[in-house]
Amino acid sequence: MAPFLEFRDVSFARGARAIFERLSLSLHAGERVALLGPNGVGKSTLLAMIAGLLRPGSGTIVLNGLDVRHWNRRDLSRTVALVPQTLEVPFSFRVEEIVAQGRVPHLGRFGSLSARDLEVVERAMEAVDVLQLRNRVYQELSGGERQRVKIAIAMAQEPTLMLLDEPTQHLDIGRQIEIVGLLRRLNERGITVLAAVHDLTIARDNFERGILLTSEPTCISGSVAELLTPELLARAFGVDGANFGRFSEPATALQHAAVHQGTAQPHRRVRGRHGRKINRDLR
Amino acid sequence: MTTVAPPQQLVTSSSRPRTALTLVILGVTLALVLVVSAGVGAVRLSLSEVLRAILHPGEAGDAGVILFSLRLPRVLAAALAGAGLSATGVLFQGLFRNPLADPFVLGASGGAALGGAAAMFVFPTLSVAGVGASAMFAFAGALLTMAIVWSLARRSGQHGIENMLLAGFAIGTMLNAATSAFELVHEAANPGARILAVWLYGQIGVPPWNQVSLITVVMIVAIVAALPLARRLNTMALGDEYAAQLGVAVNRVRVQTVIVGALLTALAVSLGGLIGFVGLLVPHVLRLMLGPDHFRLLPAAALGGAIFLVLADTAARTVFAPLEIPVGILTAFLGGPAFLYLLHHKRKAR
Numbered sequence: 001m002a003p004f005l006e007f008r009d010v011s012f013a014r015g016a017r018a019i020f021e022r023l024s025l026s027l028h029a030g031e032r033v034a035l036l037g038p039n040g041v042g043k044s045t046l047l048a049m050i051a052g053l054l055r056p057g058s059g060t061i062v063l064n065g066l067d068v069r070h071w072n073r074r075d076l077s078r079t080v081a082l083v084p085q086t087l088e089v090p091f092s093f094r095v096e097e098i099v100a101q102g103r104v105p106h107l108g109r110f111g112s113l114s115a116r117d118l119e120v121v122e123r124a125m126e127a128v129d130v131l132q133l134r135n136r137v138y139q140e141l142s143g144g145e146r147q148r149v150k151i152a153i154a155m156a157q158e159p160t161l162m163l164l165d166e167p168t169q170h171l172d173i174g175r176q177i178e179i180v181g182l183l184r185r186l187n188e189r190g191i192t193v194l195a196a197v198h199d200l201t202i203a204r205d206n207f208e209r210g211i212l213l214t215s216e217p218t219c220i221s222g223s224v225a226e227l228l229t230p231e232l233l234a235r236a237f238g239v240d241g242a243n244f245g246r247f248s249e250p251a252t253a254l255q256h257a258a259v260h261q262g263t264a265q266p267h268r269r270v271r272g273r274h275g276r277k278i279n280r281d282l283r
Numbered sequence: 284m285t286t287v288a289p290p291q292q293l294v295t296s297s298s299r300p301r302t303a304l305t306l307v308i309l310g311v312t313l314a315l316v317l318v319v320s321a322g323v324g325a326v327r328l329s330l331s332e333v334l335r336a337i338l339h340p341g342e343a344g345d346a347g348v349i350l351f352s353l354r355l356p357r358v359l360a361a362a363l364a365g366a367g368l369s370a371t372g373v374l375f376q377g378l379f380r381n382p383l384a385d386p387f388v389l390g391a392s393g394g395a396a397l398g399g400a401a402a403m404f405v406f407p408t409l410s411v412a413g414v415g416a417s418a419m420f421a422f423a424g425a426l427l428t429m430a431i432v433w434s435l436a437r438r439s440g441q442h443g444i445e446n447m448l449l450a451g452f453a454i455g456t457m458l459n460a461a462t463s464a465f466e467l468v469h470e471a472a473n474p475g476a477r478i479l480a481v482w483l484y485g486q487i488g489v490p491p492w493n494q495v496s497l498i499t500v501v502m503i504v505a506i507v508a509a510l511p512l513a514r515r516l517n518t519m520a521l522g523d524e525y526a527a528q529l530g531v532a533v534n535r536v537r538v539q540t541v542i543v544g545a546l547l548t549a550l551a552v553s554l555g556g557l558i559g560f561v562g563l564l565v566p567h568v569l570r571l572m573l574g575p576d577h578f579r580l581l582p583a584a585a586l587g588g589a590i591f592l593v594l595a596d597t598a599a600r601t602v603f604a605p606l607e608i609p610v611g612i613l614t615a616f617l618g619g620p621a622f623l624y625l626l627h628h629k630r631k632a633r
Contacts, residue, residue, distance in 0.1 A: 051528050077530040084528075089520055090380040091575030101518050105530040111514040111578075153521075157529070 002065065004029040004192060005050065005161065010059035012045060019045050022059065025211055025219055027194060029160070032187040034203040034224060035196040037213030038237045043196035044085070046213070047163045050194075051082040064160075077105030081154035083164040087146065089138045095149055096134040099125055102156025124155035128182055144175030151182065162186065164195040168202060180206045204228055212236050302579045305572075309586035316590050317362060320597040321354040325604065328354075352489075359495050360554045361487045361596040361610070362589035363502055365561055367551035368392075369588020370506050370581055371544045372562025377516030377577045378540045379436070379447060382567060382625055386548040387559035389432050389451035391425045393458035395545075395552035396482050398424020400465045418553045425545035425552070428454060433541065459483065459557070482556030485611015487596050490554060498550050506585050509543045512536055513577035520575075558592070558611045560618020565591050567625065 003026035012020045019042040027033060035043050048054045049061060052068055061068040068076070081102070089098060102124065103117045113121075125131045128148045133141065138149060147167060154162050167183065168176040180202055187193045197203045203210055203224050210224040214236040220227060227233075318337075322328035328336075328346055336347045337355075368386055375384040375391075386392045402420035432454060436447035462483060481488065490498075515536040519526040523533050551558070565588045566580060573579050592610065595617075599610040 048524075053524060053527055073532075074530045077528065082528050084522075084524065087521060087525065091382065091520065091570065093517075093520060093575050097517075097574075097576065098521065101521060101525075101529060104518050111511065 001028065003027055004031075004064060005194075006062040008060050008062065010049070010056045010061060012042070012049065012054070012057050014045075020056075023219060025221060027161075027192065029192055030187075030190060032183070032193045032206075032208050033195070034207035034210045035194060035213065036200070036203055036210050036224075036227065036236070037219075038215070041213045041215060041236075043213060044165050047082055047165055047194070047196060050161075050163055051080050052076045053082075074105045078157060079159055080161045080163065081157040081159035083150045083154050083162065083167060085165045085169065087138075087150050092137045092139065094134065095130060095136050095138055095141070095152075096121065096125065098138050098149060099130070099134075099152045099156050102153040105157060120158060121156050124152045127155050127186070128152045144171050144178065147171065147175070147179055148182070151179075151186075155186070159191065161192045161194065164193070166196055166198060168197070168199060176202065200228060200233075302573075302583075305579070305583055306586065309583060309590065313362065313586050313590050313593075316593050317358050320358045320361075320593050321350060323597055323601055324349075324354060356492060356495055357487060357489050358593050358597070359499070360490050361593045363495070363498050364487060364551040364555040364558060365565075365588035365590070365592025365595075366506075366585040367502055367547040367554075367588075368558060368561040369565040369591070370509070370562075370585040371547045371551070372566045372588075373577060373580050373584045374509060374512070374516070374540050374544045374547075375562070376566060377513065377520065378537060378544075380520060380522075381447070382570070383448060383563065383622065385560060385562035385622075386425075386544065386551075387455070387557065387561075388448065388563065388622070390428045390455035390458060391432075391545060391548045392552055392557050392559070393455040393462070394424035394426075394428025395421040395549045396424070396557050397458045397462045397465075398422070398427075398549075399553060400462045400469075400482060404465050404469055418549065421553050422546055422549035424458075425548045426542065428458065429541045429545055433537075481609070482552070484609035485556045485558035485614070486607075486609035487555040487592075498554065502547065502550055502585075505543050505546055506581065509540070509581060510578060512540050512543065513581045516540070516577040520577075555592075556609075556611065558614050560614050560622060561588055561592055563625070564614075564618050564621050567621065 005027040007023050007025045009022045009024055010020055011018065011022055023046075035046065037043055045054060049056055050063070050068070052071065052073065055069065063071065063076075064079070071079075100113060100117070100121050103113060103121060104111070106117065106120075107113070122131075125134060128151050130145065130148050130152055133145060133149070138146070141149065151162075151164075151167070164183070167179050171179065176199070183193055183195065184206065195207070197207070207224050210222065210227045212220045212227045212232065214220070215238065220232065220236075318330060318333050322330060322333045326346075326349055328350070332346050333350065335342075336350050340347055340351065371386045371391070372384070375386065375389060376382050378384070399417040399421035401424075402416040406416040432447065432450050435450040466483060515526070515531050518529055518531050519533060519536065521529075526536075527533050566584045569580060569583050569587050573583055592614075595613050596610040599613050600607045602608075
């Protein structure tokens, strides 16, 4: 079967800095894939290119057999939904008004919502469990609620492929589990999922396959467990000799991490000496 | 499996009133305010006198002369100026994703006034197809100012809001100084002429009837044409990237919004000069009542702005009678505090 999405020798540069050089990768329909790699390696750029927001400098991106460049914009918006890292909305727009924007690529010339559009919006809110938030003002929502609303917008687009940029970032562990569970359910319904993920444990436990982008002009694809070898991680993230071993031992990984943190940095010191810096980072 | 509740009408659910009903109420209020205001002045006319004169203009006598040559053009000019400024406020607020954007604050009114003043000074008699050079130059001035403010605000990324306001303020001040210079030169050359002074203060004039009807038609067409843009602005509230991802042609919507906004501003300025804060006050109050949906807000703001400015202008010409104060001074007194309140509120929200 031909892949649903294929990068063929794609290069992209931002100013003088090359982000990708002759990158090739592929994704099959129905897959659930984690996009891994260090900060600034181009994960967001890659997602934006698939969504048609950025054009590759050279090479082609083929989606469902057709070069993305030749896709009609509305058709592309009905096929690919991008869930960006942040969504800030001015004015007091309510959740259902915002989720309804996901219908925009399906609407006619005058842009009014049909009964079917309303039903899709309703089901999108139900699928991500934000029905009870429908009349709340988006600005007043918590981080986890906002994340779910963003996914609801994407659901309202009725996409075949959903791209997510760091969907678990800045969420507590409970909300992270919720979002990842949601992605699994959407994938089981037949939506192909490609998510940029920072947390290697989340990637290992929840994604079938990973694509590891490195600063070298290549990417490495394989099952996430295969990717999480100390050698590959050291190469990708550019830290030699760090304790990456814990990611290749699934059963004890969390324990391992806890022990590792406990011995390296006693709690007292963290609070006393680094308290200020930590606060600044949080902001 | 949980059962799905039947879908409700999205935008009109909860406590927000229905669009059509709101528009009817605003329209009826506007008609009432126009008729009552037309009766108010040095010669007081009752409601029935005004209505009789409008329905049977031939038999109206003195009341008819007062109404048709003075009062009606004036209240209609105030209504049109208010509608134009307020509708532009909604469009620019959607465009800049900021409730502080207003044609006066952004310098568009200043650009229109300078363009109009320059044309009056340089081509006092030029007119094409009934449109005076001053109206065309006012449009060009508003358009140019918005292009400059937009490019300055866009380039500044994170601090876009502050820069937009500062750029608008700086450019507006320069434009107004230039208009003042024109005014002084013009008055020195034509003693007693106050045409330009009136623009600077923001005073509604008494336009000829052909101008009133032309502007009415152009303004209604412009606002109706802007309704699809208002829908796009709702999507663009999610941000440019998000809107582009949802298939909105972001740049085209921006350019069209600026053109319509500049046109409405130029029409309003050609009727009443620099009247500030109408585009800020009226949309803000209506947003509290109707919610932020630009598609509903645009026609409501046009009607609301018309009501507001007719009332304000009637107050301006009667409260200190026989002295008439320019309505721009009145709106500044009301709008300045509202602006500061919104600025404070915005800071807190961040």
